[in-house]
Amino acid sequence: MSLRSGTTRIRVRYSEVDRMGVAHHTHHLAWFEIGRTELMREAGMTYARVEDDGVFLPVIEATCRYLAPVRYDECMTVHTGLEPARGARIRFTYRIERDVDGVVVATGSTVHAATDRHGRPRRLPPSLRELRC
Amino acid sequence: MSLRSGTTRIRVRYSEVDRMGVAHHTHHLAWFEIGRTELMREAGMTYARVEDDGVFLPVIEATCRYLAPVRYDECMTVHTGLEPARGARIRFTYRIERDVDGVVVATGSTVHAATDRHGRPRRLPPSLRELRC
Amino acid sequence: MSLRSGTTRIRVRYSEVDRMGVAHHTHHLAWFEIGRTELMREAGMTYARVEDDGVFLPVIEATCRYLAPVRYDECMTVHTGLEPARGARIRFTYRIERDVDGVVVATGSTVHAATDRHGRPRRLPPSLRELRC
Amino acid sequence: MSLRSGTTRIRVRYSEVDRMGVAHHTHHLAWFEIGRTELMREAGMTYARVEDDGVFLPVIEATCRYLAPVRYDECMTVHTGLEPARGARIRFTYRIERDVDGVVVATGSTVHAATDRHGRPRRLPPSLRELRC
Numbered sequence: 200m201s202l203r204s205g206t207t208r209i210r211v212r213y214s215e216v217d218r219m220g221v222a223h224h225t226h227h228l229a230w231f232e233i234g235r236t237e238l239m240r241e242a243g244m245t246y247a248r249v250e251d252d253g254v255f256l257p258v259i260e261a262t263c264r265y266l267a268p269v270r271y272d273e274c275m276t277v278h279t280g281l282e283p284a285r286g287a288r289i290r291f292t293y294r295i296e297r298d299v300d301g302v303v304v305a306t307g308s309t310v311h312a313a314t315d316r317h318g319r320p321r322r323l324p325p326s327l328r329e330l331r332c
Numbered sequence: 333m334s335l336r337s338g339t340t341r342i343r344v345r346y347s348e349v350d351r352m353g354v355a356h357h358t359h360h361l362a363w364f365e366i367g368r369t370e371l372m373r374e375a376g377m378t379y380a381r382v383e384d385d386g387v388f389l390p391v392i393e394a395t396c397r398y399l400a401p402v403r404y405d406e407c408m409t410v411h412t413g414l415e416p417a418r419g420a421r422i423r424f425t426y427r428i429e430r431d432v433d434g435v436v437v438a439t440g441s442t443v444h445a446a447t448d449r450h451g452r453p454r455r456l457p458p459s460l461r462e463l464r465c
Numbered sequence: 466m467s468l469r470s471g472t473t474r475i476r477v478r479y480s481e482v483d484r485m486g487v488a489h490h491t492h493h494l495a496w497f498e499i500g501r502t503e504l505m506r507e508a509g510m511t512y513a514r515v516e517d518d519g520v521f522l523p524v525i526e527a528t529c530r531y532l533a534p535v536r537y538d539e540c541m542t543v544h545t546g547l548e549p550a551r552g553a554r555i556r557f558t559y560r561i562e563r564d565v566d567g568v569v570v571a572t573g574s575t576v577h578a579a580t581d582r583h584g585r586p587r588r589l590p591p592s593l594r595e596l597r598c
Numbered sequence: 599m600s601l602r603s604g605t606t607r608i609r610v611r612y613s614e615v616d617r618m619g620v621a622h623h624t625h626h627l628a629w630f631e632i633g634r635t636e637l638m639r640e641a642g643m644t645y646a647r648v649e650d651d652g653v654f655l656p657v658i659e660a661t662c663r664y665l666a667p668v669r670y671d672e673c674m675t676v677h678t679g680l681e682p683a684r685g686a687r688i689r690f691t692y693r694i695e696r697d698v699d700g701v702v703v704a705t706g707s708t709v710h711a712a713t714d715r716h717g718r719p720r721r722l723p724p725s726l727r728e729l730r731c
Contacts, residue, residue, distance in 0.1 A: 212495060213498050213502065213616065213617075214495045214616070214622050214624055216616055216617045217612065217613070217615060218615045218616070218617060218618075218619045219388055219449075219451075220617045221390075221451075223612075224394060225361045228358045229358050229478060229480045232358075232479050233478060236538065245538055246479070246538070247536070247537050247538040250351070257352065258357040258398055259397065259398050260395075260396070260397050260398065261394075261395070261396050261398075262393075262395040263394050264392065264393050265390065268390075268451060270513070271513050272502065346483065346484075346631050346635065346645070347628045347631060349483055349484045350479065351482045351483070351484060351486045351537060353484045356479075358480055362611060365611065365613060366611060369612065378671055379671070380669070380670050380671040403646070485656065487656075490627060490656075491625070491628050492624070494623065494627065516617070521618055523618065523620075523664065524664055525663065526664065527662050528659075529660050529661075530658065530659050531656065531657055531659065534656075584620075584667060
């Protein structure tokens with residue numbers, strides 16, 4: 200169950216497609232990143248500002264299941280959810296669907312720690328704890 | 333237990349580092365890919381030739397745990413293992429270590445299906461089954 | 466003087482920013498590519514379909530002047546123009562502006578040849594010649 | 599005429615190849631970057647340390663001519679030269695050759711300014727001026 204969720208549309212770039220003619224699997228993680236950036240924006244904050252305030256959320260775990268290919272110039276929707284977190288960790292989940300037929304392209308998740316600029320653990324700031332509520 | 337294993341050295345590129353000063357988490361999946369390419373080469377085949385023969389091994393699942401940062405210009409060693417597979421699937425495991433101090437940067441795995449050029453399932457060809465033995 | 470022109474909005478992704486905190490210079494070429502993809506779409510064709518019809522437009526020359534930095538999460542507008550071409554070559558020009566203040570981030574151009582699937586030169590198809598008129 | 603020159607070998611990654619089956623044109627700029635990183639290393643400095651000392655060399659101009667395709671898993675050699683510079687600017691030139699047949703894949707150049715961490719112009723430090731001599 201997600202505490203928050205949001206959607207973002209992305210079009211597959213030519214530079215993201217491999218010689219199988221489909222998006223290379225590394226890009227799904229970058230699309231997940233766009234999904235959580237937009238989810239945070241919808242919640243009234245920007246991740247750029249969070250970092251400017253000295254809080255970083257490095258990815259400490261990522262998983263992705265690739266269920267269907269997505270091709271150059273196709274549009275997708277990234278559905279991003281924010282899960283109840285434990286301690287100083289935040290977990291996002293993702294589902295990417297092709298717009299043309301609604302087929303699920305990929306599902307996945309990322310877990311993030313809260314750190315300072317030098318990678319040292321720190322508490323989640325209030326703004327992020329509010330995001331979780 | 334891996335059936336086969338191999339190592340590859342990679343240096344972090346400037347273009348792979350983000351504004352935290354460390355390699356962006358998407359690149360670890362590309363480094364895993366280099367690891368399995370080199371493992372196959374050591375086994376006497378090249379993935380380029382496998383594809384030229386009409387067999388593709390798209391990633392259907394990827395996981396990565398990010399344990400320590402790695403910075404611009406640092407050298408890493410990717411340790412790649414090939415796991416006993418089930419059916420038409422192949423599974424590789426990875427451990428990336430920083431050369432300077434041996435610290436484990438990341439561990440992960442990828443699962444691959446065997447398909448033809450159009451994404452239709454096909455049996456693993458003999459050369460790949462031999463790789464597994 | 467451009468024969469055609471169009472604009473596209475792009476937001477800088479986290480994965481595109483380097484340790485100077487600004488977009489790494491390789492991505493501007495990918496943004497140019499998005500600009501020409503959208504210019505072609507506005508002209509009633511898609512580059513995906515052009516390739517499906519057996520015509521490829523590989524880049525044979527690219528130039529970019531980097532005039533101002535653009536940071537994570539900033540929005541830009543890519544202004545793309547199509548120049549009068551000579552022979553079987555097409556030339557696009559680009560100007561990227563930051564949305565927040567209108568500052569020009571970069572200008573550049575790409576020259577493309579028309580080839581078949583195997584890289585052999587071929588004539589520009591009528592659809593592309595019409596694009597030029 | 600170059601003041602200094604050096605060579606670096608690079609193998610094309612799967613993630614760098616597009617649906618034409620050849621390396622996408624954005625990656626050549628990243629390979630140029632590897633070329634100049636290694637040229638500086640051969641000259642006894644590392645660009646990582648130069649930045650740690652507060653000097654940044656952002657690219658202010660890049661050009662590339664794409665002369666021949668290069669495919670997945672092919673090896674290339676990047677020949678990098680350092681040109682006599684004017685004022686606070688440094689200019690590198692590049693020639694990438696395929697190892698299999700010596701064919702020139704691309705030629706190009708980049709011009710760099712010297713700045714501080716905040717993008718403000720500064721003089722070339724002695725270590726870089728020595729690099730030029």
